[in-house]
Amino acid sequence: MAELLSDTDIETALTGLPDWRRDGATLVRTVESSSFPAAIALVDRVAEAAESMNHHPDMDIRWRRVTYTLSTHSAGGITKSDLELARRIDELAASA
Numbered sequence: 881m882a883e884l885l886s887d888t889d890i891e892t893a894l895t896g897l898p899d900w901r902r903d904g905a906t907l908v909r910t911v912e913s914s915s916f917p918a919a920i921a922l923v924d925r926v927a928e929a930a931e932s933m934n935h936h937p938d939m940d941i942r943w944r945r946v947t948y949t950l951s952t953h954s955a956g957g958i959t960k961s962d963l964e965l966a967r968r969i970d971e972l973a974a975s976a
């Protein structure tokens with residue numbers, strides 16, 4: 881069972897994840913791409929990364945804006961896996 885992070889752990893981690901915000905039991909980031917195909921290309925790369933980690937985001941796609949919502953469903957909240965996926969999404973968004 882993945883261990884839920886404490887509020888302090890989450891706040892500390894968020895200092896290194898400035899594009900993310902906490903929303904209850906989730907971490908949330910919206911990425912705006914240059915076009916709809918570019919947004920979907922990023923979604924595809926995130927999907928590959930998520931699959932390789934066996935840790936998947938919720939993704940809300942609205943034209944060029946995609947909102948990624950992270951939580952560990954099996955733990956009912958935020959775990960280290962969510963922090964790792966957030967970092968991975970930041971890397972992919974930066975290199976998009």
Ligand SMILES: C[C@H](O)[C@H](O)[C@H]1CNC2=NC(N)=NC(=O)C2=N1
Pocket residue numbers: 934935936937950951952953954955
């Ligand atoms: C069976 C499979 O390992 C689990 O369902 C994985 C899949 N991806 C997952 N993704 C997320 N975000 N949370 C989980 O608990 C989770 N569990």
